Amino acid sequence: WLGSLRFDNLALRSLPVDPSEEPAPRPVPGACFCRARPSPLLNPRLVAWSPPALALLGLEAAAPGERPAREAEAALYFSGNRLLPGSEPAAHCYCGHQFGSFAGQLGDGAAMYLGEVLGPGGERWELQLKGAGLTPFSRQADGRKVLRSSIREFLCSEAMFHLGIPTTRAGTCVTSDSKVVRDIFYDGNPKNERCTVVLRIASTFLRFGSFEIFKPTDEYTGRKGPSVDRNDIRIQMLDYVIGTFYPEIQEAYSDNSIQRNAAFFKEITKRTARLVAEWQCVGFCHGVLNTDNMSIVGLTIDYGPFGFMDRYDPDHICNGSDNTGRYAYNKQPEICKWNLGKLAEALVPELPLEISELILEEEYDAEFEKHYLQKMRKKLGLIQLQLEDDKKLVSELLETMHLTGGDFTNIFFLLSSFSVDSDPSRLEDFLEKLVGQCASLEELKVAFKPQMDPRQLSMMLMLAQSNPQLFALIGTKANINKELERIEQFSKLQQLTAADIVSRNQRHWKEWLEKYRVRLQKEVENVGSADVWNTDRVKVMNSNNPKYILRNYIAQNAIEAAENGDFSEVRNVLKLLENPFQGIESAREAEEEAEEEGTTAGACAQEATSRASYCSKPPLWAAELCVT
Secondary structure, eight states: OGGGOOBOOHHHHHSOEESOOOOSSOOOTTOSEEEOOOOOOSSOEEEEEOHHHHHTTTOOOOOTTTHHHHHHHHHHHTTTSSOOTTOOOEEEOOEEEETTEEEEEOOOSSEEEEEEEEOTTSOEEEEEEETOOOOTTOTTSOSOEEHHHHHHHHHHHHHHHHTTOOBOEEEEEEEEEEEEEEOTTSSSOOEEEEEEEEEEEESOOOBGGGGGGGOOOOTTTOOOOTTTTOHHHHHHHHHHHHHHHOHHHHHHTTTOHHHHHHHHHHHHHHHHHHHHHHHHHHTEEOSOOOGGGSBTTSOBOOOSSOEEOSBOOTTOOOOTTOTTOTTOGGGHHHHHHHHHHHHHHHHTTTSOHHHHHHHHHHHHHHHHHHHHHHHHHHHTTOOSOOOTTHHHHHHHHHHHHHHHTOBHHHHHHHGGGOOSSOOHHHHHHHHHHHHHTSOOHHHHHHHTOOOSOHHHHHHHHHHHHHOHHHHHHHOOHHHHHHHHHHHHHHHHHHTOOHHHHHHHHHHHHHHHHHHHHHHHHHHHTTOSOHHHHHHHHHHHHHTTSOSOOOOHHHHHHHHHHHHTTOOHHHHHHHHHHTSTTSOHHHHHHHHHHHHHHOHHHHHHHHHHHHHOOTTSOOOGGGGGOOOO
């Protein structure tokens, strides 16, 4: 089955490969890749595969009778236990700014380039195994990934694709009986976990940090890239990236490298702005937006401590180890712009900074705002007119969501059933549904529960006054202010009843819905048939407001089942996420298909449904989930 894959490894022919085959961690100067070799795993077996992703490579879906043999073949080759003919395993060298500081050489410490496969239409796809073992870039780590993180990456890669968001893909997830020790929360409680490998697929895995290998000594960290003063390699990389992934730019500016490089930088600036606008519109938080996690072709890349927002909170931090909130939901647009600034610095002298900085200032914010508002109009069903006040309507909606603790995904999904007519009984019914998607008193108390011991907070406040330098090492003013705000909110909640919360939420939503109704009325005034318009409006909204996203608790349920040897829930969730914009029918279809594959899968689907519907607000325990 896999013997039909046609490899053509252009990256290794176009970019310098380190001549040394020493596998130990080391600096890799003067090269973009170095040879690597996957480390075998004990008893590899398939957790799940994605037929739509594998179809990119020309691999057809298995008929029921072929499935066991193909699963075994996929487990053998996509664990790294055996190499496919034509594959040339290698690890990519890159650097990066991590949490704002230059970290020096990083590279593929747990991922391996297998080669590039030509798809059915001649498209070129890079294959990468994540978690395949040690490379020269593994530093003090073991080059392995575990089941929980691999399931999250596998499911989210495919979920993002089906949401219509540019992303790397995931073809397979293969686990094993090999174990590694992990301290999940860095709290001194390590445990053995199964080594697991994800097959990742993309046009390229090159990133902003790929160009930072030339960076001279950083004035703050004292670190430098491994290939300082190798401008010849920077030129090679630009020729390869632009010629391969931006051929129209290469063709248009073949006789002027500065203009060509400027056009490339302008295009990646706009792609990145559109990408982050898409994230904001589905409530996706990446979690680790370092420069080494930013794709050079504008894809979502490297799924680690990501999270989709449940209760709308503009300051939402999905990464439990992001202590300062650098990568919070509302910071993502500005952080991506900052990262583009670092890419601009890395392209000097082949693109002078005065040119790239001007492009960044002129293009990024404008492209982000334009794409974000276009998307939000679709989410609100504003399909006829583009009015100046639409931006205000969107911000007031988000403010209402924030005030009421509204579920970001479910509120948007519900809005398609809002009626423009002013029938009071219909409005009351709709309000009841809307308020049902807002945080209850119990949920708010969990969300705003103080996190610091009062004595610790008191000490931190005193330290901030008496010794600011020491305070800066162990805390931030933003963290302290957030804790004080949490205490204030929690105190207020103690004075309220559940009925008070419902009444308050109804009032807030009634105010915003009236503004929304007036705006929709303007749409109706500009159409010939209100019924046709409403049908079109609902269609547009339902194709832009997902019913199903990969909520943390859904991923956690699948992980826990898989850790107990039952992979059916991972497969059920994957099937569901392939149709995120459809109604409850798709959940039933996923369960029915699981049942056809075996009673265990059907039983698991029923059990999952009984735990909580895939599209419901998260259960209370979900608030305690921490991803680092």
